[in-house]
Amino acid sequence: MATPMTPAQWRTALQAEGVKFTEYSNWTTRGRDSATGKTFGPVHGVLNHHTAGSNSLKAVAVDGAPALPAPLCHTFLPKTGIAVMVSCHRANHAGLAASNVIAAIINEKTLPKQNKATTVDGNDCLYGIETENLGDGKDAYTKAQYDAWVRWNAAICRHHGWGSGSAAGHLETSVEGKIDPKGPVEGYGSRGKFTFSMKQLRADVAERLKHAASWSPGTSSTYTVASGDTLWSIAAAKLGDGNRWQEIATLNGLLHADAIAPGQKLKLPPK
Template sequence: MASPLTPARWRAALRAEGVRFTEYAGWTTRGRDGATGRIFGPVHGVLNHHTAGTDSLAIIAVKGRPGLPAPLAHAYLSKSGVLVLVANGRANHAGLAARNAYEAILAERPIPRPDARSGTVDGNDVLYGIEVENLGNGKDTYTRAQYDTWVRFNAAVCRAHGWSAASCAGHLETSIEGKPDPAGPVAGYGGRGPFKLTMDRLRADVAERLRHSPGWNPASQEDDEMPAYVNLGVARPYALRPGAWDSIEFTEEWSDEPGGHATDGAVFARGAARFTGSVGLRFEGLPVGGVVQVRMSEYEGGDIKADHPVHEIVGTGGDTFGVVPLTKRLAAGRGMRVRLLNQSAQPVTVSSAVLTALVWRES
């Protein structure tokens, strides 16, 4: 019998395993226990899902879906590879699990095809859930960074509880409704090139991690040079007025090997390069339903050369938090900025902006 991880144990387990993560405001007390009268735990495994959508963080954490109140998982994983902790209590992610599949997870043995005739168990009571950003259409690809964090997350939970990788399952392995997730192509992992995701493959990679110490890293591709680590922020809150795009001016740098990025102001990467990461934003005073748009823009000098797709952060009242993935290839001579557009009718305060990224220089 395993009691659910406390917030302190979550943080310790993820950090030890090398998981890059952030925390969605209020996650330590978020859950469906009080609303349902059902207590989360004891826990017996990790159930893995794909979101079947894009930019799903707010849906998973606080919005939910029609007929399915949030939270919809305990953790959310964007394509940037940065995990977000969204709930610590009971979450609506698993639904009814076939008893024959559940008992196999409990016993850490191969999972048979789920059979409703064996009976059912409410998986929301006994399984952690992670939602991984992917359209689930068989074409949308999990990034290298995303899959690496996915493996580390499962290993971190298993290691914290003393479980084997057999305690990791996919929704398709437990669902009596024929759920297909998780599925899709993976860009690569360690020294491996593109491959198709299967739960057997994911479990094998988790098992490999568990054979090593938590700080272990898989061998990387030989042609991947060491990336630069960029970790930037703003020194103090500032006002974002409505109606005009405004670049974030990064004025703080936190890194073991500072690269002077903060002295570049708004530019966080210069080409030719490729990068992957995320920017976490917190706003004060954004009204409920109000929107701040976030986008990356390519500059040459002071001129905009390309705008990338918009992400929207919707006000929830009080402090509003969002994480936006940053993954692009940047041409030579160009610099990349993060820009914000306040679409509400009143000024809001950018109380925090923290950017983390890995940048590979290209010749």
């Protein structure tokens, strides 16, 4: 748990992580705190959504939904990948969340199936992002949009010292049958088209957090050979597939898999 980010902290964290963003008018004062008598925070994690619509900025920022006043998130993420800051206070995005799932988010444990018998108001303690997508299983998240999505989650986690286990999807916390986020993704880094999942998003956030905030996916990195390493073991550990040892060999002009020595620096291809 942590104190919610201030506007200045939001700007610093997003800029460092490479998130392009704009600021909706009055985003620094817009929220549901006064109307509900409940103060936003302490915060426990990040909740990810899709809008189930298009051109949704005004709806999430000002208009709201039936029986659900705006703001409906902290950040709106359109297809362009240029995020829009909507609020830094309490927002109507999470609804009732299963207490056992919130506990797992706090402790960064594998998220359990929702126990619907005990709930908390997720709006009190979770940051929320609405990523524009129809949610019909056909509408694709753009490459720029997904890249910004990963960076946005990582920016918050890095600021608070959290790991990727602090990121969740609405379908994982909701006791009301929410199904978001879902849908196809055009690509990410050197990866081609794939189907969105919170498992993959968390993995991509975790990978970002291993690097400096300025890092970009799909770029080469380096590795210093340790005693006992082989190209196969390096490929398995760093690229997730031991059979990619030949890519490392080719990139470094090596003739065979055992032509490495402790202390040697190797270039690694994109993961």
